[in-house]
Structures are given as structure tokens and as C-alpha cells.
Amino acid sequence: MYYYIYDGSFEGMLTAVYEAYYRPERPEKILRQNSIQENIFVSSILIHTDEEKAGKVYHAIKEKISSMALRNVFYAFLSEEENAATKVYQYLRLGWRVGKRIDDYHAEDRVLALHQLSQKVSRETHGMLGLLRFQKIEGDIYYAEIEPDHNITALLAPHFARRMADQNWIIHDVKRDIAALYNKERWIMTEGQLQEEIALDEEEIQYQDLWRKYFKTIAIKSRKNPRLQKAFMPKRYWKHLVELKGK
Amino acid sequence: MELLSKLEILADAAKYDVSCSSSGSNRKNVGKGLGNGHMAGICHSWSDDGRCISLLKILLTNECIYNCVYCVNRSSNDIPRASFTPEEVAELTINFYRRNYIEGLFLSAAVFKSPDYTMELMVKTAKLLRQEYRFNGYIHMKAIPGADISLIHEAGQLVDRMSVNIELPSNEGLKLLAPQKKKEAIIKPMGFISSQITEKVEERKLYRKAGNFVPAGQSTQLIVGATSDADLNILRLSEGLYNRFGLKRVYYSAYVPVSSDPKLPVIANPPLLREHRLYQADWLLRFYGFSSKELLQEDQPNFDVFLDPKCNWALRNLHLFPLEINRAPYEMLLRIPGIGVKSANRIAAARRFHSLSYDSLKKIGVVLKRAKFFITCNGRYYGEIGFKENLLRQSLIGELPKISNQKRDEGQQLSMFSLLPEVVKPQEILTTVTGEF
Numbered sequence: 058m059y060y061y062i063y064d065g066s067f068e069g070m071l072t073a074v075y076e077a078y079y080r081p082e083r084p085e086k087i088l089r090q091n092s093i094q095e096n097i098f099v100s101s102i103l104i105h106t107d108e109e110k111a112g113k114v115y116h117a118i119k120e121k122i123s124s125m126a127l128r129n130v131f132y133a134f135l136s137e138e139e140n141a142a143t144k145v146y147q148y149l150r151l152g153w154r155v156g157k158r159i160d161d162y163h164a165e166d167r168v169l170a171l172h173q174l175s176q177k178v179s180r181e182t183h184g185m186l187g188l189l190r191f192q193k194i195e196g197d198i199y200y201a202e203i204e205p206d207h208n209i210t211a212l213l214a215p216h217f218a219r220r221m222a223d224q225n226w227i228i229h230d231v232k233r234d235i236a237a238l239y240n241k242e243r244w245i246m247t248e249g250q251l252q253e254e255i256a257l258d259e260e261e262i263q264y265q266d267l268w269r270k271y272f273k274t275i276a277i278k279s280r281k282n283p284r285l286q287k288a289f290m291p292k293r294y295w296k297h298l299v300e301l302k303g304k
Numbered sequence: 305m306e307l308l309s310k311l312e313i314l315a316d317a318a319k320y321d322v323s324c325s326s327s328g329s330n331r332k333n334v335g336k337g338l339g340n341g342h343m344a345g346i347c348h349s350w351s352d353d354g355r356c357i358s359l360l361k362i363l364l365t366n367e368c369i370y371n372c373v374y375c376v377n378r379s380s381n382d383i384p385r386a387s388f389t390p391e392e393v394a395e396l397t398i399n400f401y402r403r404n405y406i407e408g409l410f411l412s413a414a415v416f417k418s419p420d421y422t423m424e425l426m427v428k429t430a431k432l433l434r435q436e437y438r439f440n441g442y443i444h445m446k447a448i449p450g451a452d453i454s455l456i457h458e459a460g461q462l463v464d465r466m467s468v469n470i471e472l473p474s475n476e477g478l479k480l481l482a483p484q485k486k487k488e489a490i491i492k493p494m495g496f497i498s499s500q501i502t503e504k505v506e507e508r509k510l511y512r513k514a515g516n517f518v519p520a521g522q523s524t525q526l527i528v529g530a531t532s533d534a535d536l537n538i539l540r541l542s543e544g545l546y547n548r549f550g551l552k553r554v555y556y557s558a559y560v561p562v563s564s565d566p567k568l569p570v571i572a573n574p575p576l577l578r579e580h581r582l583y584q585a586d587w588l589l590r591f592y593g594f595s596s597k598e599l600l601q602e603d604q605p606n607f608d609v610f611l612d613p614k615c616n617w618a619l620r621n622l623h624l625f626p627l628e629i630n631r632a633p634y635e636m637l638l639r640i641p642g643i644g645v646k647s648a649n650r651i652a653a654a655r656r657f658h659s660l661s662y663d664s665l666k667k668i669g670v671v672l673k674r675a676k677f678f679i680t681c682n683g684r685y686y687g688e689i690g691f692k693e694n695l696l697r698q699s700l701i702g703e704l705p706k707i708s709n710q711k712r713d714e715g716q717q718l719s720m721f722s723l724l725p726e727v728v729k730p731q732e733i734l735t736t737v738t739g740e741f
Contacts, residue, residue: 161653164664187348187358191403199402217404222336223438224402241336264399270308274315275361276351279560279574285354289347299405300349 060096061087063104063142067134070142071111073104074149087142114149122152125160132175135208144170181205182212188290189213190299191226192265193258199226200255202297210237214244265299272300305386311396313386317366317377318412320562321469321525322555326358326407326442328520329464337438339401339408341464341520346407359410359444360400364388364425368414372482374471374530376562377414387416390429398437408442408464409433415448423451423459430462442520447497449489456493460500465520465552468494473538477531480567497522498549521552528582529559529575530568534605539585539596546589556582581607588613591645592638610701615641618678619693619700625678626685630659641700642674662686674700 061076061084063069073087082102118127130149133141148171152159162168191199199221203210210230214237217226222241229236235248295301327345347356363377365387371378388396397409411429416422426445433439443463447456460466470490472478478487500517507514524545526538542554558574585607588594592614599613600606608616618625618641627636629651637648647670654660654668662681665672677687677696689695 158657162657163650163654163668164658164660166667169667183344183346186342187346187404187407189404193403201404219333220340220441221338221402221404222333223338260399264403267308267311267396268400268403268405270312271315271360272349272351272357274312275319275357276353276355277319277560278353280353280355280558280576282354283352286350286352289350289354289356298349299403 058085058099059083060085060099060101061104062090062101063087064106065089065091066106067131068108068111069104069106070134070145071114072107073142074146075107075110075114076102076104077146084143084146086140087146088139089142117153118149121156122149122159123157126152126157129160129171129175132178133171135212136174136178137208138174141174144174147171178207178209178212181207182209184294185209185213186216188294188298189217189228190297191221192255192299193261195256195258197225197258199224201226201228202231203228204232204293204297205230208233208235210235211246213237214239214246218244269300307392307396310386310388310392311362313384314363314366314388315361317363317383317414318361318410320376320557320560321361321410321412321446322355322557323444323467323523323525323553324356324358324361324410325465325523325553326444328552329442331440331442331464331516331519333440335438337440338398339439339441341440341442342407348404348406358407359442360397360406360408361410361412362388362393362396364390364393364411364413364422364429365416366414367416369417370415370482370484372471372485373563373565373567374481374527374559378563381563390425390432393429394432394437394439397433397441398439401439401441406441408444410444412446413448415450419448419450420452420455423448423455427455427459427462430459434462444520447493449485449493451493453493453496456496457500460497460517461515463518465523466497466518467523467525468497469525470541471525471527472531473526473533473541474531477533481530494522494524494545494549494551498551501550521550523551523553523555525555525557527559528556528579529571535578535582535585535607536596536600536602536605538582539589539600542586543589543596554586556586577609578607581609581613585613593635594639611697612641614639615674615700619697622691622693622696626680626687626691627678628683629665629679629681630655640675640678642671642676642678647671 059082061073063073070087073084077084077087085099115127118130130145133145144167147167151165151167155162159168185203185205189201189203191201194200210228213228217228218239225241226239227236229251234250235246237244237246295304325345327343329341330343331341333340345358347358349357351357366377367385367387368377368379371380376383393409393411400406401408411426413422413426426448430443430445433443444465444467445459445463447459447466447468449468468490472481475487478485497518501521504514504517526541528538545551545554556579558576558579559571560574561568561571585599588599589596594617599617607613618639627640634648634652637643637651638645647668650668651660651665651670654664659682662684665681677699685691689699
């Protein structure tokens with residue numbers, strides 16, 4: 058039994074899929090580097106990321122299956138779930154057999170497994186479009202801290218680049234220490250922690266107070282329903298919400 | 305007055321308006337301004353009552369010349385009054401929007417001085433946002449009944465959605481509780497908005513740049529439980545509004561007691577379940593191909609408290625069931641209790657490749673709690689009880705009558721003969737389960 062081990066990058070994952078077709082050893086699983094499980098019945102094969110091979114797989118997904126499939130694969134990768142790459146591999150094997158109709162195979166395990174992953178990611182992305190909160194900091198910059206379950210910063214950035222086109226902003230994933238930066242022209246992804254302490258703009262506290270007041274007032278007391286509230290807005294997100302911080 | 309207190313007063317006065325949807329508009333952020341529309345809408349928070357907060361929902365003013373009995377802002381009510389200036393509203397909207405608190409603005413107003421005066425102020429606010437602040441986010445504006453049509457026309461070109469609230473579902477209710485308002489004053493702007501929307505859609509077929517008029521459509525709100533109107537009347541009204549005026553949404557608002565006027569019913573809690581049933585029926589009208597007369601009739605003009613409208617319909621039409629999941633046409637799949645648009649689509653797509661078993665339905669994500677009583681998978685029935693109305697009703701409402709688990713997994717061939725004696729009446733079951741009544 059063989060496990061393929063890749064470096065954790067998207068290209069690395071696609072290279073592993075490529076190798077799975079060209080090497081004699083079929084992988085039982087495809088895993089990220091630091092998630093190696095010791096198992097005496099398994100031999101690990103280290104996959105070296107190869108841009109060209111990854112590129113071939115990328116185009117083969119897009120052309121021989123569909124761009125929807127490519128999106129699903131990318132989203133599944135961003136889920137960062139341990140078995141994501143294995144599920145991607147199995148989904149793609151079926152995909153190259155049945156072609157663009159693959160996403161209609163709702164009752165097929167391999168398709169279902171991948172859809173569940175990609176749905177988790179798109180659901181969290183959509184939720185975060187609403188739940189992300191910017192704070193205005195010194196230097197006319199709007200700064201947001203997030204701690205999403207999945208690695209979605211790069212999926213959020215295009216939305217905010219379209220929407221907040223006339224303001225500088227930073228979306229900082231403090232869990233992964235990556236950030237998207239936008240300077241009214243274009244956005245880029247960077248890694249690493251912030252260097253300086255953040256100083257709030259003088260207006261900021263006033264608007265946070267106004268928002269908290271609005272949030273409190275708009276609820277109808279006789280219809281109070283905390284369970285429903287938590288179902289829509291799980292508590293793990295409250296930490297970064299102006300209106301619920303510390304509750 | 306301080307901005308914070310104004311916001312408190314004018315948000316408090318707006319909170320009984322249910323609508324907060326920000327969907328239906330894909331307005332672009334032109335010229336690198338601020339904001340854009342999102343077709344599906346985005347919720348930004350959820351308040352303590354579990355309702356989504358998408359828009360900054362405020363009144364421009366709560367000073368009202370009218371004295372509608374059911375309304376918290378009626379002129380005789382002794383509450384603090386306040387008014388925003390258009391500039392204040394614009395500043396607030398922009399600053400909330402930049403921090404991603406909101407998807408846009410929902411601006412409503414009590415009738416201050418006159419309908420025209422109020423509407424003018426509202427239009428001014430929208431103009432300020434669109435032109436001075438180059439704001440392209442979502443704006444929902446209330447059309448003030450009785451305001452001049454030219455003002456409504458102007459507003460419609462600036463905003464994404466407009467609404468005129470009918471509030472009271474019948475003429476009698478209106479006469480009793482809002483004698484100063486005329487039905488015509490409500491219907492006229494609705495008709496106008498609807499005709500303008502259609503006109504613009506036609507125009508845009510000819511000239512791509514013909515401009516927009518209320519691109520996210522119009523909506524309205526009906527209060528449930530403030531008058532003696534039955535569910536049937538309310539649902540018929542909604543159906544008429546969808547068909548005749550092409551409304552995007554009708555909202556239902558359980559009446560929350562805001563006044564002790566003798567003309568109003570005395571209630572302890574808002575009728576939330578009734579509101580819920582109406583929403584369920586509303587969805588059936590809009591997305592499931594039902595008509596109001598299928599759901600309710602004169603002899604039973606109100607919804608069952610215990611069962612949702614679709615289950616109820618299915619039980620009254622048992623001769624159409626059980627449906628074979630692998631062959632039933634799409635329109636009929638939609639009519640199976642527990643199966644929604646998404647599930648129906650998935651079933652229709654997946655069954656093209658192979659026949660679906662009970663297990664594959666589970667995998668697809670179909671909720672079988674209710675559906676299992678109304679379907680067969682390759683001829684097998686999985687309802688576990690006899691296919692009789694009283695038994696089904698019992699199972700759907702409360703606990704399942706206990707039968708052997710032995711056949712649970714393999715299913716049973718459907719028999720038209722009941723496997724069980726008639727046990728207890730559904731009412732009695734419910735009483736034992738909930739301890740109520």
C-alpha cells in the first residue's frame with residue numbers, strides 16, 4: 058500500500074494526481090507533508106511539486122471535465138481537510154471517465170465526498186462576506202481580522218476589491234498568518250505577521266458604538282430566539298464581531 | 305439631539321418592518337465608487353430575535369400625522385420622536401457600509417407634514433447617496449402611500465427595491481384600524497411601480513442602456529393577527545399580488561401588541577406559528593407550483609397548527625401518492641412533503657444515470673423524515689406503517705407508532721391494507737407529547 062506525500066500546495070496536489078497516473082504504484086491516499094501517519098503497512102512516496110505536471114492536470118480538468126469541476130477541486134483543496142487530496146484524486150478519476158456530467162452524480166460516493174468539502178468552503182466564504190468586520194485604523198486603512206475554518210482569504214478578496222474599490226483594506230487571517238492587501242488598484246496575498254501595533258482611527262469607536270446600539274435596538278424583544286441566532290451565526294465567529302465581542 | 309439617541313429611536317421605530325432582504329440586484333460598482341449589489345443578497349448579522357440584519361433599517365422620521373391603531377408610531381402614542389437629516393442618514397450608511405456591517409440602506413418614514421414632503425426627503429437622501437457619495441450598494445425604499453407619482457418615479461430610478469406596505473389584509477380591517485388610509489392610496493403606487501418595472505424590462509430589450517427601475521422588484525408586508533382575517537383571505541391576497549403586480553415578496557408579520565386600543569385583539573404572544581405557516585404556503589405558491597385554492601378552502605380557511613401546508617395537502621390527496629421516485633415527473637417531485645426545490649433538482653439529475661434507492665436518496669441529502677411516507681423507491685415503500693390517512697397523520701405529527709425494527713432496512717412491499725389497528729387520535733398523541741391543551 059502506498060501513500061503519496063505532497064508539499065501542501067495546490068500545484069503539489071495536482072502533481073500528485075499526475076504521478077498517480079504515471080507511476081506503477083497506485084496511491085491509497087494522498088496526504089500533506091506534515092500529516093504523515095506512521096503505519097508499517099504503508100510506504101510513503103514523496104512527490105516533488107512540478108509546475109508543468111500540475112499545469113497539465115489543471116488543463117485536463119478544465120477541458121476534459123469542466124470548469125465547475127476545477128472550482129470544486131480548488132475549493133476542496135482550500136478546505137485543508139486531511140483527506141481532501143485523496144478525495145480529489147478519486148473524484149477526478151471518475152471525472153475523466155464520465156466527463157462534464159460528473160457533478161450530476163449526486164448519489165455517487167466519490168462525487169458526494171468532494172461536493173461536501175467544496176460546499177463547506179463556499180458556505181463559509183459566503184457567510185464571511187457578511188460577517189467580516191473592518192476597523193478603520195490610522196493611515197486611512199480598513200483592517201479586518203478573521204479566523205475561518207477553511208483557507209478562504211483569497212476567495213474573499215475579489216468580492217471586497219469590487220465592493221470597497223475606493224478604500225485601502227487588509228483582510229488578515231490570524232489563524233494562518235496570511236493576509237490580502239488592497240491599495241485601491243489591485244489586491245495581493247502576503248504571508249507573515251503584522252509588524253506594528255494597530256492604532257484605531259479616531260472615528261472608529263464612535264461608529265462601533267453606533268453599530269452596537271443599532272444591533273441591540275433592532276431586535277424585537279417579544280420574539281427573542283437565541284438558538285436561531287446561533288444557528289445562523291455560530292459562536293466561534295463572535296470573537297471578531299463588533300456587535301457580539303465578549304458576549 | 306445626539307446621533308446615538310436618534311439612531312436608537314428611529315431604529316426602534318423601524319424594527320417591526322420584516323423585510324431585510326438585499327437580494328435581486330446586481331448593480332455594478334461604477335467608476336470605482338463604493339459598493340455593489342450581490343444577486344443572492346448577503347446577511348451581515350443576526351439580531352437577538354434570530355432575524356437577519358442585512359440593511360440599515362431606519363425611519364427618516366417617526367413623527368406621524370396619521371393615527372393608525374396598530375402602529376407604534378401613531379400620532380397619539382406617547383413615545384420619543386426624532387428625525388434624521390438626509391446627510392445624517394447618508395453618513396451613517398456610508399460608514400457602516402465601509403466597515404462591512406451592512407449591505408445597504410432600508411429607508412422608511414412615518415408621514416411627516418404630508419406624504420409628498422416625506423417622499424421628497426427620502427428621494428433627496430437616495431440622491432445624495434448615489435450622486436454625492438457614489439454609493440452603489442443596495443437601497444430599499446418605502447413608497448409613502450399618497451405621495452405624488454412623479455416622486456415615486458424619481459425614487460424608483462435611484463433605488464434597488466421599493467415597497468408599499470398593505471399591512472391590513474382587508475378593507476374592513478383598514479377601515480377599523482387605519483381609517484385615515486385609503487385602499488386606493490396603497491394600490492395606486494403598487495400598480496405604478498409594477499407597470500414601470502415591466503416597461504423598463506421591455507425597453508432594455510431594445511436599448512441596453514435604457515436604465516433601471518427598481519431592479520430588485522417590489523415587496524409588501526401584511527400583518528397577521530391584528531384583524532379577524534382568515535389565512536385563506538391572506539393567501540388569496542398574496543396570490544393576487546404575485547400574479548397581478550409581479551411582486552418579488554410578500555412579508556408576513558405576526559402582530560406584536562404595541563397598543564391597548566379596544567379595537568385590537570388582546571394577545572399574550574405574537575402568533576409566530578401562524579406567521580410561519582403563511583410563509584410556508586407563500587413558498588408553495590412561488591416555488592412549488594401550488595395555488596391558494598389547493599391549500600385552503602372555504603370550509604377550512606385556516607392552516608393546521610400541527611402540520612405544515614404541504615403535508616396537509618398531501619394527506620388530503622393521498623390518491624396521488626405514493627410516488628415512484630425514479631419516474632415521477634419533476635412537478636410532482638416538488639409536491640412530496642419534505643422534498644424541496646434543491647432535492648427535486650438533484651433527484652431529477654441523478655436518476656438519469658442510475659435508478660435511485662432509498663439509500664441514494666439519503667446520500668443526495670433528501671430529508672426523508674416526512675418524504676418516506678409518500679414515496680416508493682423501485683417499488684418499495686419505506687413508510688413502515690400502513691398507507692392510511694389517519695396513520696400517516698399520526699406519524700407526521702408526533703411519535704411513530706412502534707413496530708418491529710426487523711424490516712426497517714429492507715423496506716416493505718406496499719400494502720393497501722393497514723398493518724396496524726387504529727391506535728389513538730392524533731390530538732391525543734399530541735397532548736401526551738406536549739402536555740398542552
